[in-house]
Structure formats: C-alpha cells, structure tokens
Amino acid sequence: MESYQMRLTKLRARRKFIRWFSNRLIPQDVRELLKRIEQAGGQAYIVGGCVRDLLMKRAPGDWDVATSLPPDVIQALFPKTVPTGLSHGTVSVVTSERQVEVTTFRSEGRYSDHRHPDWVRFSEELSEDLKRRDFTINALALDARGRLHDPIGGLEDLARRRVITVGVADERFAEDALRMVRAVRFATELGFDIDDDVLTAIQRHSRLLREVSAERIRQEVHRILMSDEPARGFELLRTTGLLEIFWPELLEGVSVEQNRHHAFTIWEHSLGSLQAMAEALEEDPSLRLASLLHDVAKARCLSVDEEGERHFYNHQVVGAAVARRMLKRLRYDNRTIERVVHLIENHMALHHYPDMKDAAIRRLINRVGLENIHDLIQLRIADRAGSGTKDTPLSRGTLHLLRRIERVLEEDAAFGLEDLAVDGNDVMRVAEIEPGPEVGEILNQLLEEVLDEPSLNQKDVLEQRI
Numbered sequence: 001m002e003s004y005q006m007r008l009t010k011l012r013a014r015r016k017f018i019r020w021f022s023n024r025l026i027p028q029d030v031r032e033l034l035k036r037i038e039q040a041g042g043q044a045y046i047v048g049g050c051v052r053d054l055l056m057k058r059a060p061g062d063w064d065v066a067t068s069l070p071p072d073v074i075q076a077l078f079p080k081t082v083p084t085g086l087s088h089g090t091v092s093v094v095t096s097e098r099q100v101e102v103t104t105f106r107s108e109g110r111y112s113d114h115r116h117p118d119w120v121r122f123s124e125e126l127s128e129d130l131k132r133r134d135f136t137i138n139a140l141a142l143d144a145r146g147r148l149h150d151p152i153g154g155l156e157d158l159a160r161r162r163v164i165t166v167g168v169a170d171e172r173f174a175e176d177a178l179r180m181v182r183a184v185r186f187a188t189e190l191g192f193d194i195d196d197d198v199l200t201a202i203q204r205h206s207r208l209l210r211e212v213s214a215e216r217i218r219q220e221v222h223r224i225l226m227s228d229e230p231a232r233g234f235e236l237l238r239t240t241g242l243l244e245i246f247w248p249e250l251l252e253g254v255s256v257e258q259n260r261h262h263a264f265t266i267w268e269h270s271l272g273s274l275q276a277m278a279e280a281l282e283e284d285p286s287l288r289l290a291s292l293l294h295d296v297a298k299a300r301c302l303s304v305d306e307e308g309e310r311h312f313y314n315h316q317v318v319g320a321a322v323a324r325r326m327l328k329r330l331r332y333d334n335r336t337i338e339r340v341v342h343l344i345e346n347h348m349a350l351h352h353y354p355d356m357k358d359a360a361i362r363r364l365i366n367r368v369g370l371e372n373i374h375d376l377i378q379l380r381i382a383d384r385a386g387s388g389t390k391d392t393p394l395s396r397g398t399l400h401l402l403r404r405i406e407r408v409l410e411e412d413a414a415f416g417l418e419d420l421a422v423d424g425n426d427v428m429r430v431a432e433i434e435p436g437p438e439v440g441e442i443l444n445q446l447l448e449e450v451l452d453e454p455s456l457n458q459k460d461v462l463e464q465r466i
C-alpha cells in the first residue's frame with residue numbers, strides 16, 4: 001500500500017505535469033475563456049472538482065471557473081451566456097463545446113436557512129473565494145498556464161486521501177446541510193476516508209438535512225448509488241445518521257437475522273446485493289435501486305413458525321408499496337418509480353417455479369413483461385450473490401427455468417394482448433357489439449386460451465372463438 005509521502009510525491013509530480021501540458025489537459029474552449037477574461041483585465045482560474053480530478057488522473061465531468069470580474073462584465077464579454085445565478089455571481093458561458101459556470105470571487109454571510117447565504121459580497125481575491133468552499137480537496141485552483149494555487153492545503157489532503165472541511169466542520173455544515181451528504185459521496189467516489197472530526201460533526205448535525213430539498217439530496221444519493229462502491233457509501237449514510245433522515249425504512253432491516261438461506265442480516269444482504277449489481281458493471285439506476293430496496297419490507301413481514309423457521313411472506317408486495325413511497329419522497333421521476341416498483345414486486349418470480357409448465361411460463365412473461373425478463377434475471381443474480389450462502393450466481397433450478405424461457409420465447413408465442421392475431425376492432429365486427437368493457441373481456445379470454453395453447457393464435461380460429 002502506498003504511503004502518504006509516496007502519494008504526495010506523485011501528486012507534486014502530477015502538478016508539474018499539468019503545468020507543462022496544460023494546453024493538452026485543459027480543453028481549448030476553456031483555455032480561450034480564461035484568456036479572454038485575462039485580456040479584459042480580470043483574473044480567471046479553473047476551480048473545484050475539475051482541478052482535483054486532473055491531479056488524480058480522473059476525467060473532469062464539468063469545468064468551473066472563478067473570476068475577479070463581476071457577472072455583468074462576464075455577460076458583456078461573451079456572446080452567449082445564461083444567467084444561472086446572478087445574485088450569487090454565477091453566469092454560465094456557452095462555448096462551442098460546453099456550458100461553463102463562471103462565478104465571481106465572493107465571500108458569504110451566515111446561512112440562516114442552512115441552504116443559502118444571507119448575503120454575498122463580491123471580491124477580487126482568489127484566496128477569499130477558496131475559503132468559502134466545502135472541502136479542502138475542492139479548494140484548488142488552476143490558471144490558464146497550468147499553475148496550481150492551493151492556499152488551503154488541499155494537495156496534502158489529497159495525498160492523505162481524507163475528506164476534510166475548509167475551516168470548522170460545524171460551521172460548514174450549518175451553512176449548507178447538503179455538504180454532509182457530499183462528504184459521504186466524495187469518500188465513496190474517491191475511496192477516501194472522512195476525517196474523524198468531520199465524521200463526528202456530521203453525526204452531530206445530521207438532523208439539519210431535513211432543511212434540504214429532496215431534489216438536492218437525490219442528486220447526491222444518485223452519485224453514491226452509481227459509484228463503484230455504493231455499499232460503502234450507504235453504510236456511511238447509515239452510521240452518520242443521514243440515512244435516517246430521508247430513507248429510514250432501510251434501517252428496519254439492520255441487525256434483523258433472516259433464515260438458513262441467508263448468512264447476513266437484511267441490511268447486510270441489501271448492501272451485498274447492491275454491491276453485486278455494481279460489480280456486474282450494471283449502470284442502470286433502476287436496477288441498482290431495485291437491488292438495494294428489493295427486501296425493504298422483509299422486517300415488517302417477519303414471522304416464525306412452530307419449528308423456529310423464519311419466513312417473510314408477501315414481502316415483495318409490501319416492499320413494492322414501501323419503495324414507491326421512498327422514491328416519491330426523493331422526487332424520482334415516474335418512469336423510474338414504476339420500473340423499480342415493478343421489479344421489486346416481481347423479484348421472487350424466478351425463485352419458485354423451476355418446474356412450471358410452458359403455459360405457466362407464458363403467463364409469467366405476460367405478468368412481468370417480456371421487456372423485464374432480463375432485468376429480473378440480473379436482480380436474481382444480485383439477490384443470490386448478496387445472500388452469502390450461494391456458490392453460483394444462479395441455482396440449477398433457475399438456470400433450467402431460464403433455458404425453458406428462452407425456448408418459449410423462440411416459439412413466437414403470444415404473451416400479451418398486442419400479440420394476438422385479432423384486436424378490438426375484430427371483436428366488435430365479428431360479435432357485432434359496440435365499444436365497451438365486453439370487448440376487453442373477450443380479448444382477455446382469448447389471450448388466456450392462447451397462453452394455454454399458442455397454436456390457437458390464428459385470425460380465423462380466434463374469430464370463430466369470438
């Protein structure tokens with residue numbers, strides 16, 4: 001394992017590399033933006049996460065610029081701008097390649113609402129601007145010539161692999177409570193540790209997160225969810241007390257033992273399933289959410305029989321309802337909510353039916369949707385991996401069922417009303433009836449017969465049945 005001194009030496013070397021090759025590492029449109037501001041008599045620096053990422057050899061996602069020029073001058077200087085947050089000194093400059101947020105150096109007053117500063121005062125000093133930032137690893141600046149400016153000591157904290165606030169942690173979190181979740185997110189994404197004093201401050205102030213909008217919390221939680229180590233991130237959210245603020249339902253499974261099919265508690269199993277989904281390189285947020293939440297109601301459905309065996313009857317149905325409320329609370333979009341809820345409600349579909357008949361397989365596909373079969377398989381694999389008792393991703397019975405599903409799919413059978421050889425117009429014409437509920441009833445009865453016997457799905461045969 002690399003020592004702190006070795007990492008610091010490499011970072012210093014990287015600092016020199018960036019200076020020498022800044023024309024290659026900083027996109028041309030961003031460099032031109034910096035130079036135009038300097039030509040107008042202002043100071044301009046790339047700041048924040050993009051500088052941190054360059055030092056860590058990570059591709060920056062966004063490019064943010066800090067300047068000594070006020071917002072009105074920036075608007076006059078560039079042909080295309082968006083007034084993103086003029087009261088806070090931010091203008092988005094639209095270049096040929098991207099949208100760059102340009103913010104005037106500033107100092108700030110108290111955050112009475114734990115979200116926004118009571119006042120903002122523009123400044124001409126970079127150091128004054130960097131002092132107001134959240135964490136030392138984000139209080140870094142780079143000029144157009146690739147020279148690093150680090151008045152807070154962020155480079156050393158990068159080498160220590162520590163998330164440390166700029167100044168007193170209590171004050172930073174009182175200013176903007178979302179910074180507590182951001183600390184967890186940075187630790188998760190970067191593989192860093194949160195400084196002990198910072199960790200204690202988060203635990204002390206976690207209740208302040210109630211003041212933050214659901215949308216802002218969701219954005220940070222999403223990045224934790226989509227990181228390489230989401231299980232570590234959610235465990236940090238739990239131990240800091242932050243998870244209790246927005247998703248307390250997940251805590252119901254902490255320390256709750258399961259049964260002989262599981263080596264872990266419900267909470268540990270949920271994290272294991274999520275991590276398995278991440279390690280499968282599954283980048284679909286809905287699948288990651290489903291893997292985390294699929295057993296969210298297990299503790300509520302716990303029962304113990306006369307022999308002491310623990311059961312969780314109907315937990316998938318109850319869990320789907322609980323997950324819906326959780327996702328709505330963080331303002332997820334309806335499409336994501338419906339997809340995750342559907343996966344949770346049906347995540348047991350592949351568990352119990354290894355010996356089902358072909359007609360039952362067709363009904364399974366009809367119930368869960370042909371488009372969801374692959375996702376349910378992925379969820380089943382993650383679920384099994386998170387149990388801690390299975391040696392293979394899928395059981396022999398489930399593999400047998402999947403082979404039979406593949407065979408049924410190859411038969412070109414009807415799995416839904418849209419697959420029938422007739423439609424509502426045919427029903428009304430043949431039966432000589434008007435539009436109404438009876439049309440749907442007849443179509444559903446035809447589908448039931450076709451699910452039992454696919455060879456019936458011929459127009460003349462179905463018209464005779466009508």
